[in-house]
Amino acid sequence: MSRRQDRRERRKEEIVSVATEMITTAGIDSFSVNRLAEELELTPGALYRYFDSRDHILAAVELEVLREFDAYFAAFEAQLASEEPLAHIVGLAFAYAALEELRPERFKLLSRFVSGPDPVVSDEAAESVLQPTLELLGRFATAYQAATDAGELDDELALQRAALTWSCVQGVLDRRKLNRFTHDLFDLEALLVDLLASLLVGWGADRAAVEHALTQRPKRAALATLLEPLLEDT
Amino acid sequence: MSRRQDRRERRKEEIVSVATEMITTAGIDSFSVNRLAEELELTPGALYRYFDSRDHILAAVELEVLREFDAYFAAFEAQLASEEPLAHIVGLAFAYAALEELRPERFKLLSRFVSGPDPVVSDEAAESVLQPTLELLGRFATAYQAATDAGELDDELALQRAALTWSCVQGVLDRRKLNRFTHDLFDLEALLVDLLASLLVGWGADRAAVEHALTQRPKRAALATLLEPLLEDT
Numbered sequence: 001m002s003r004r005q006d007r008r009e010r011r012k013e014e015i016v017s018v019a020t021e022m023i024t025t026a027g028i029d030s031f032s033v034n035r036l037a038e039e040l041e042l043t044p045g046a047l048y049r050y051f052d053s054r055d056h057i058l059a060a061v062e063l064e065v066l067r068e069f070d071a072y073f074a075a076f077e078a079q080l081a082s083e084e085p086l087a088h089i090v091g092l093a094f095a096y097a098a099l100e101e102l103r104p105e106r107f108k109l110l111s112r113f114v115s116g117p118d119p120v121v122s123d124e125a126a127e128s129v130l131q132p133t134l135e136l137l138g139r140f141a142t143a144y145q146a147a148t149d150a151g152e153l154d155d156e157l158a159l160q161r162a163a164l165t166w167s168c169v170q171g172v173l174d175r176r177k178l179n180r181f182t183h184d185l186f187d188l189e190a191l192l193v194d195l196l197a198s199l200l201v202g203w204g205a206d207r208a209a210v211e212h213a214l215t216q217r218p219k220r221a222a223l224a225t226l227l228e229p230l231l232e233d234t
Numbered sequence: 235m236s237r238r239q240d241r242r243e244r245r246k247e248e249i250v251s252v253a254t255e256m257i258t259t260a261g262i263d264s265f266s267v268n269r270l271a272e273e274l275e276l277t278p279g280a281l282y283r284y285f286d287s288r289d290h291i292l293a294a295v296e297l298e299v300l301r302e303f304d305a306y307f308a309a310f311e312a313q314l315a316s317e318e319p320l321a322h323i324v325g326l327a328f329a330y331a332a333l334e335e336l337r338p339e340r341f342k343l344l345s346r347f348v349s350g351p352d353p354v355v356s357d358e359a360a361e362s363v364l365q366p367t368l369e370l371l372g373r374f375a376t377a378y379q380a381a382t383d384a385g386e387l388d389d390e391l392a393l394q395r396a397a398l399t400w401s402c403v404q405g406v407l408d409r410r411k412l413n414r415f416t417h418d419l420f421d422l423e424a425l426l427v428d429l430l431a432s433l434l435v436g437w438g439a440d441r442a443a444v445e446h447a448l449t450q451r452p453k454r455a456a457l458a459t460l461l462e463p464l465l466e467d468t
Contacts, residue, residue, distance in 0.1 A: 027352070029263075108351040115408040116350055117342040118261070123414060130415050156428075163409065164425050164432075171405020174349040175397065180357060181364050191398050194390075198398075198436025 016060045024105035055121035066132040085147035086213035098223040154204035258339035289359035300366040319381035320447035332457040388438035
């Protein structure tokens with residue numbers, strides 16, 4: 001990479017980093033390219049030499065969040081004590097769920113991008129983050145495939161099970177919103193335990209093995225420690 | 235009710251009906267009290283004699299959507315051919331899922347209120363719609379209790395199962411967003427079938443009985459016919 005290209009790359013990273021901070025602090029709706037340019041001491045015209053549009057900046061921010069989350073999952077998998085596939089699946093689900101409390105603003109941003117009813121950015125800009133989103137799903141699919149290969153689950157599409165697990169965990173976490181009225185109307189931890197137990201038993205796992213895997217689920221504090229070195233900026 | 239009260243009630247209904255139409259057509263973000271007043275040929279001041287704030291109007295719109303959906307579920311339950319509790323549970327889940335395609339704008343509005351990461355209205359205004367939301371959940375809970383009483387499911391909290399089913403169905407439907415890039419990346423119907431089969435078997439139901447209940451699930455066209463007389467205005 002030439003020195004010029006190198007500088008360009010560093011500048012792009014700086015733009016995305018400041019944009020991420022602005023959005024996780026003040027929300028996506030109030031995000032404006034002019035304010036970002038001001039914060040970076042650049043002219044808006046200069047910004048557009050790095051990103052085609054506001055939507056492309058937002059997509060780059062989503063990509064940044066996905067990358068951080070992916071590094072966290074990689075760290076989680078690297079330290080998995082057990083080789084047990086069911087414990088791996090349960091662990092990934094709880095590691096994902098923990099992000100909602102440990103990194104609320106980033107999690108909210110990702111939820112809005114991938115689940116919210118309205119598109120956040122144009123299809124063209126969003127397309128660039130489809131692959132990293134699917135890679136996250138791929139971690140679940142790999143764990144499901146291992147459980148199937150080990151004969152712990154009956155034989156079915158691992159990717160479908162990955163998609164279903166992720167969708168359901170996300171759906172459970174979205175219930176937090178109703179909890180603001182009646183404290184603990186829904187016990188999300190209990191719902192997640194019930195969810196994983198039912199899905200895994202429904203897919204053919206031995207009930208006792210599933211219950212054992214659930215007792216081994218990662219603790220919030222341990223997950224927080226994993227996250228710390230990865231996301232120092234929050 | 236005095237004639238004056240009666241007129242006041244009709245006026246309130248008219249306001250909510252026009253607000254619902256504006257919001258389901260143009261979205262919630264562009265909704266303004268001034269534009270609503272203009273549409274109704276009222277002064278903004280007159281509007282505020284009926285509703286305390288923009289948030290209270292939005293909450294009334296959500297209540298309206300919930301009432302329509304509740305009438306649809308009541309009509310669905312009234313025509314249930316089978317007394318079979320598992321078929322009832324499966325039916326409610328698919329009847330709920332069908333709303334996303336049959337009444338997309340209303341469904342999106344409800345999703346944003348109950349699941350979206352950001353609050354749509356103040357807690358005080360939203361509190362008035364908590365009860366109707368829980369009533370919808372109550373229909374699932376009643377069906378789960380009946381299945382437990384009939385010995386088809388093992389004994390556990392029906393309300394927790396209702397909450398989990400609803401959350402998961404909602405989570406699966408939210409995957410439609412990623413389908414806009416790769417057509418049929420996720421087969422939502424297959425995911426819902428897999429979800430209900432796994433949850434019910436996981437909760438102790440006989441697999442063959444669950445599969446039978448799933449073959450009896452309501453057809454989209456039949457559900458559309460149920461909706462027609464209820465929501466004539468869309």
